Amino acid sequence: MLNSNYIESLFGIKGAKLKNIERNTEESTINVYFELEKDIHECPACKELTISVHDYRVQKIKGPPLGEYFMVFHYRKRRYVCPACNKRFYEKNSFVPRYHRMSYSLLSYILSELRSVSCRKSVAKRCNISVCTATRVFDLISPGKPKLPEVISIDEFKGNAETGKYQCIITDPKNRKVLDILPGREAHHLSAYFSSFPREERQKVKVVVIDMWKPYADLSKTYFKNAIVVIDRFHYIRQVLWAFDKIHRDEYTPYGQNPNSPWKRCGSGLVPHPCHPGGCHSCPPYP
Numbered sequence: 001m002l003n004s005n006y007i008e009s010l011f012g013i014k015g016a017k018l019k020n021i022e023r024n025t026e027e028s029t030i031n032v033y034f035e036l037e038k039d040i041h042e043c044p045a046c047k048e049l050t051i052s053v054h055d056y057r058v059q060k061i062k063g064p065p066l067g068e069y070f071m072v073f074h075y076r077k078r079r080y081v082c083p084a085c086n087k088r089f090y091e092k093n094s095f096v097p098r099y100h101r102m103s104y105s106l107l108s109y110i111l112s113e114l115r116s117v118s119c120r121k122s123v124a125k126r127c128n129i130s131v132c133t134a135t136r137v138f139d140l141i142s143p144g145k146p147k148l149p150e151v152i153s154i155d156e157f158k159g160n161a162e163t164g165k166y167q168c169i170i171t172d173p174k175n176r177k178v179l180d181i182l183p184g185r186e187a188h189h190l191s192a193y194f195s196s197f198p199r200e201e202r203q204k205v206k207v208v209v210i211d212m213w214k215p216y217a218d219l220s221k222t223y224f225k226n227a228i229v230v231i232d233r234f235h236y237i238r239q240v241l242w243a244f245d246k247i248h249r250d251e252y253t254p255y256g257q258n259p260n261s262p263w264k265r266c267g268s269g270l271v272p273h274p275c276h277p278g279g280c281h282s283c284p285p286y287p
């Protein structure tokens, strides 16, 4: 009974009857052998109650690391048989998800590690699992879908996802919050995402702030019928500055070739040449 209490407090396994504990120094594992208390179970098919045991099977389950050792549970799993319909079914347990070989305590440990350590490889090594498994556990975390605010902003950033060079970021600019990140900025990614929101929710969006990427504008008109589309200040001003720069270059380039150009360089700007047309040629040509 005391052993059962230990196993429950240490690993969250309720009602366990501990059979043995072994330490394997070669494999760096601590092997815990146990089974659950026999109990009345309800048949999943006909709801008849039964306590008749059909057979047992030992399942190996990975547990969280304990110091430099890895925990391995050897769970003697009981299978009941229904006296009414003869259905066989496994007993209920609270420590391992169905079809999994990792305990809830290990899953919880991996998630806490992934929260604090960015490298999945080191988490996988610490938990004695493969990198693929660590990635699968990470993918299980579902932050849930956000609620669309009245003002949303769509932009891209250069990321390192396998889906493409740019990823798309959806933000709430009024409250300065990131709502979601999409795998790509292409129309099909955006359509799949926004079409998953109910129409009533999309109709409540009043302003969509975008840069000058055409698919954003097309998509905004399709999915946010009641919203106005605004080009954000940064991209708007950048276009103006680029236009000035172009004029600058167009006007300045001839100066290097033509000493009679009416313009001279002044810092990063362009001013009328004071010596024009006097032949002051000390100004360097535009790079």
Ligand SMILES: [Zn+2]
Residues within 6 Å of the ligand: 043, 044, 045, 046, 047, 048, 082, 083, 084, 085, 086, 087
């Ligand atoms: Zn039954």
